[in-house]
Amino acid sequence: MVDNFQLIKNFIHQTKESGFNKKTFFYSIQFLVCVVILWEYNLKFLNPTWDAISQMSRTFVVLGVEQNPAFVEASTMVPIILFTSLLFYLLAQNNFSNIIKKPQDFNSYSITILSLFTILICIILSIFLDFSAQIGMPFLLIGASMYLAYLMNFDNSTVNRIFHDPKENYIDGIKVLSPFLLFILISIFIALFPPIIKENIIEILSFILIVLVSVSALHILSESNNVLDHDKKNSALIFTIALPIILYSITRLLFLLHNPDTVTRERWDLSWSFMNDTNRFEINAWPIQPDFPEDIRWKFYLAAIINSVRITLVSIVLCTILGVIIGVTRLSSNKLASTLATIYVEIFRNLPLAVLLFLVALQLGESLPLFADEANISGLIYYSNQGIYIPNPQTSMILISILLITGLWSWNKYRDYNAQKDPDYQYYDNPLLWPLVLIFCIFLIFSNASHPDYIKPNMAIPGTWDIVEGSGFEITPEFLGMIIGLTLFTASVVAEIVRGSIQSLPRGQIEASISLGLSSYQRLRLVILPQALRSMIPLLNSQYMNVWKNSSLAIIVAYSDIFYVIFVMMNNLGKLIPLFLLLLVTYQAGSLLISGIMNYYNSKVTKVKI
Template structure:
C-alpha cells in the first residue's frame, strides 16, 4: 500500500509541467557548473605544472610603464591596478563624450531626414548611408591621419586667435583658472540644462492645466538656461578668468591639449553611431500614426506643443530600446582606440598582459568591466523607458 501511495504521488509530481521544467533546468545547470569546474581545475593544474602563478596579487606590483594621457596621471612607479584604472577612466571618458555627441548628431539627422527641404533631407540621407556603410575602424584611422597632417605647433591654425590652436599634436584649448577643462564644464552645464529645462516644462504644464494660460514659455526657458549656467559657474568654484595655451619652445603650455588619438576615437564613435541613431529617431517619429497628428490639430495646440506632448512621448517608446543597444555598442567599440594609440582599457590591458604575464586575469578583469558598464547602461535606459512609456490599458 505504501509503495502504491508513493508511486501515485511520484507520478503526480512528475506530470506537473512546471516542476518537470524546474528539474530539467536544475539538471542542466549542475552539468554546466561541473563542466566549468572541470575546465577550471584542469587549467589551473596545467598552469602550475608550467610554473605560472595565478591570482590577482600582481595588481599590487609596479607596472613599469607610463600612460601619456588620462584623467589621472600614471607613471612607471604606479601599480598595475592603477594602470587598469586609468585605462578604464579613459574608456568611460571617451564613451560618455561620444554618447553625447552621437545623440546630438542622431537627433539632428533624424529630424533632417523628415524635413520638407530636399537639400537638408538629401544631405542627411547621404550622411547616413556614407557612415553606416563604411567600416568604423577605417573612419577612425582616416580621422587620425587627417589630424596628424595639421601644421606643427609653430605654424598652428588658430580659429580663435590667442585661445584655440590646432596642430598635429592635438587641439589646445583654454581652461578655467581652477584647472577645470572646458569639456568638463560643458558636460556639467549640459546636465544642468537638461534638469532645469525639464523642470521648466513641468511648471509650464502645471500652469497650463491650472490656469489655461500657456504664455511665458520663452521667459521660463530663458530662466532655466540662466539657472543652469549660473549653477555650473557656482559648482566650478566661481572662476572668473580663462588660462589660454601659450607656445613655449616646441609645444604649447597652459590650457589643455586634446590629443589626436582622443579626437580620432571620438569622431569615429560619435559620427558612426550617430548615423544609426539618426535612423532610429526617424523611425520613431514616423511610428506615430497620422490619426494622432490629426487629433492634435483639432485642439488648440501649437506645433511645438504637439511635438512635445503628443509626438515625442509616443516616439520615445519606439526609440529608447534600439538606442540603448547603440550606446552599449559604442562602449564596446571604444576598444578600437588601440588602432590609433589611445590608452583606453583594451590598450592598457594589452601592455599589462605583456609585462605581467597574467593574460587570463587581465582578460577576465576587462570582460567584467565591459559587462558591468554595459549592464549599467541597459538598466538606466530601461528605467528611463519605464518612465516615458505610455501606460496602456
C-alpha cells in the same frame, strides 16, 4: 503538487487508450531521439566532472608535504561547487523577490530554505566524514546537485504542509526527504557496493537525470498543470538539462586553478598581485595622470577606465543629438535635406567602425598643422598635430553653470507638475530659453578661463616652444579621433531608430497638434518625440552599450583606453588569463551600468507591463 508517479501512469494510460497510430509513432521516435541525445550529453560532461573531483580529492602526503598538486581541501572544494549549484538553483526558482520583499514570511520561500539546509548538511558531512576520493566525494557533490534538480518539481506549499503537520502529510515528507537521505547513505557506504554498480555509477546518474528531465517535461505537457506554475516548470526543465554543464564548468575551473601541470597552473593564477607592481610604460590620461615609473598598475588601470568612460559619455551625448537631428531630417518634406540625411545614414551605417576610425585618424594627421606651424583662433584656441589647446575653465564656474542648468530643469519640471495637477494652470514655454541659457553658461565657463601661454625653455635651441602646463586645456588628437569616429558611426544608427520610432506612431498625431496651434518645434518636442521614446529607448540602450564596447577599438588611433592598457600589460607580463578576466569584468560592468540606467529611464517613460 501533481504526483510524479501518477502523472507518468496517466500518460501511459492515455497512450494505451489512443492506440498505436502514426502520431504516436512519431512521438515515440522523437522521445527516443531526445533520450539518446540526453544520454550522450550527460556522459560527455559527467565523466570529466567525476574525474576532476576525484583527482582534486585525492591526497598523497610524504613527510608532511602534499605530493598531489591538484589536491583541494574538502572544506574549500565542496562549498564552492555546491554553493555555485545552489546559486543557479535559486536563479531558476526566482524566489529572490519574496526573500527581499517579505523576509519574515518563511512560507513564501520555504523550498529555498530546505535547499539551503541540504547543501549545508552535505558540506558538514564532507568535512567531518572521510569520503573516498575515487567514488564517494564525486557521488556526494554530483548527487547533491541532482537533488536540487529533484526539488525543482516541488513548490513551497508542499514543504509548508510537511513542516506544519508532518504526521498528516508524511507521504509528502517521504517524497521530498527520502531521496536526500538515500543519497547520503549511498555516498557514505558506496565503497561497499558491488563492482558492477561502482563501475557504472555515472551511467546510473545519467539515467536519473533523464528521468528528472522526463518528469519535468510531462509536467509542462500535462493539461492539469496550473498556468501560473508554467514558468516554474520550464525553469525546472532548463535547470535539470543544464546541470551537467554547470557542474563541468565549476569543476573544470577549479581543476585549472590547481592543475598538476606547473605552466598551466601559473597561467591560471588569479591572484592579481602583479598589479601592485610599478608599470613599465606611459599613457596619456585625464584627470588622473599616473606617473611613470612610480605608480602601480592599478592606477594605470583606473586611469584607462576613466579614459574609456570619457569617450563613451561624450560620444553618447553627441551621437544622440546628431542622430535625432538626422533622423528627423530624413522625414522632412524638404527633398534636399532628406536626401542628404539618407546619404549620411547609408554611408556611415555601412562603413566598418575600424575603417572609419582609421580614416578619421589619417585625416586628422593630414589636416592639422605641424607643431612648429601651430595655428590659433583669436589667440584662444591653438591647434596642431600634437593637440588642441583651449582656455582652461575654472572649476567654480563649471559648478555654477551646472547649478544654473539644474535649477532651470527643476523649474520646468515643477511647472509641468503644476500643469498636470491643475488643468487651469498655464505658462508660456519660450523655445529660446534653453539655447540662451546654454550660451550664457558657455560664456560663463570660459569668461575667466586661463588662456594657453607659450614658453621657450631653451632660447638657444630653435623649435623648442611649448605651452605652459596648466595654462590651457589639452584635447589630444587621439581623443578627438575617437569622438568623431564613434559619433559619426553611432549617430547613423540612432537616426534610423528615431526615424522608425516616429513612423511607428499612429496616424493623426501631426494633424492633432496642428489643430492645437502648435509650431513645428512644439509638435516635435511635445507630441512626436515623447510618444516615440517608448519604442526608442530599448533600441538606444543597445546602441549606448555598443558605444562602450566599441571604444575598445581606440587602439587604432593610439588612444590609451582600457583595452589598450590591458593589451600592453598582456604583452609585457604574459598574464593573459587574469588580465583578460579583468578586461571582461570591466566591459561587463560598464554594459550592465548603462543597461540599468536606461531600463530605469524606460520604466519612467512607459508603465505598460504584461
